Amino acid sequence: MRTSKGGTDMYCPRCKKIKTCKAISAAQVTMDTSDYAQRKYYTEHADIHFFQRGRLCLSCGHRFVSGEVDLEFLQELIELRDALKEIKSNAEMYTKQSAAAADSLSKLNNSLGVLKALKLYRKTGKRENLD
Numbered sequence: 001m002r003t004s005k006g007g008t009d010m011y012c013p014r015c016k017k018i019k020t021c022k023a024i025s026a027a028q029v030t031m032d033t034s035d036y037a038q039r040k041y042y043t044e045h046a047d048i049h050f051f052q053r054g055r056l057c058l059s060c061g062h063r064f065v066s067g068e069v070d071l072e073f074l075q076e077l078i079e080l081r082d083a084l085k086e087i088k089s090n091a092e093m094y095t096k097q098s099a100a101a102a103d104s105l106s107k108l109n110n111s112l113g114v115l116k117a118l119k120l121y122r123k124t125g126k127r128e129n130l131d
């Protein structure tokens with residue numbers, strides 16, 4: 001909502017609070033002269049169109065670019081974040097469990113080595129002093 005304070009009350013990513021932010025050119029934030037256009041889309045995601053604005057937080061001076069998108073894309077982003085979080089958690093669990101499995105396999109391999117040594121001992125019938 002536009003206010004008489006010289007900007008719009010919106011979330012400032014640096015303040016992490018709702019603050020009054022002045023609209024500025026996105027090019028003033030990105031320092032890219034091609035950012036003067038406000039209607040944009042990603043060439044590799046042509047279905048995602050957005051309207052961008054540069055923003056200047058009047059409380060902390062932070063400059064950032066905001067974008068208006070179809071809310072369905074935000075919902076998709078949240079779902080993808082949740083899915084990625086679950087994949088990351090499962091990958092971490094897999095890494096821990098595979099390390100434990102590798103340790104167990106190593107111990108099993110050592111035990112089999114002992115068994116093989118016993119079998120050889122029996123085949124040869126020799127008794128040697130190991131000291």
Ligand SMILES: [Zn+2]
Pocket residue numbers: 012013014015016019057058059060061062
């Ligand atoms: Zn701020």
